[in-house]
Amino acid sequence: MSKTFDTLAELAACVGQEVAVTDWFTVTQQHIDQFAAATGDHQWIHVDPERAKAGPFGATIAHGYLTLSMLAGFLGGVVQVRDVRMGVNYGLNKVRFMAPVPVGSRLRARQTLLGAQPLEGGMQLAWRTTVEREGADKPVCVAEPLAQYFI
Secondary structure, eight states: OOEEESSHHHHHTTTTSEEEEOOOEEOOHHHHHHHHHHHOOOOHHHHOHHHHHTSTTSSOBOOHHHHHHTHHHHHHHHEEETTOSEEEEEEEEEEEEOSOOBTTOEEEEEEEEEEEEEETTEEEEEEEEEEEETTOSSOSEEEEEEEEEEO
16 A cells, blocks of 8 residues: 655654555565675575574574665655655664564565654654564564655
8 A cells, every 4th residue: 555645744744644554575585695695694594595494483584684674665665755856764763673584474564654853845754664474473573764855
C-alpha cells in the first residue's frame, strides 16, 4: 500500500498513523553475500550455507545491518511527496533486531509517522518502521529512522 502526498504539510497531518505498508521482498543468499562483500562482515552464519545448516538457525541469516539498510528503500518505495525536491537520511533514534532473517525470508515494512518538525526549507519526519517476516510471530526489526525533506 503506497501513498502519495501533494505536500509535506499533508503528510505531516498523518502523525500517529500508519502511512504505508511495503510489498513483500525476498532476501536471497546473493543479497547476503553482496552485503558481506560491501561491509567485510563474512561471518559464517551469513555466508557459509553448509556450515549454517548445522548452526542455530538451520540456514544462513541476513546481517542485522542488511535488514536495517533496507529501511531507506522500504520508505522511499511507498511514501512519495510531490513538492519535495530532495530527501536525506538524518539518523535513527532507536533500532532493535528482534528475530533472525533466514535466507529466503519474505520481508515487508509498516511505516508509521511519529512526528514532524519544520526545518528551514523543509521538514524533519520521525518514523517507526516495523519490518515483518512472513509467517513469523514477531517483527525482525523495529527502528525509528529520521528523514529530512526539502522543498
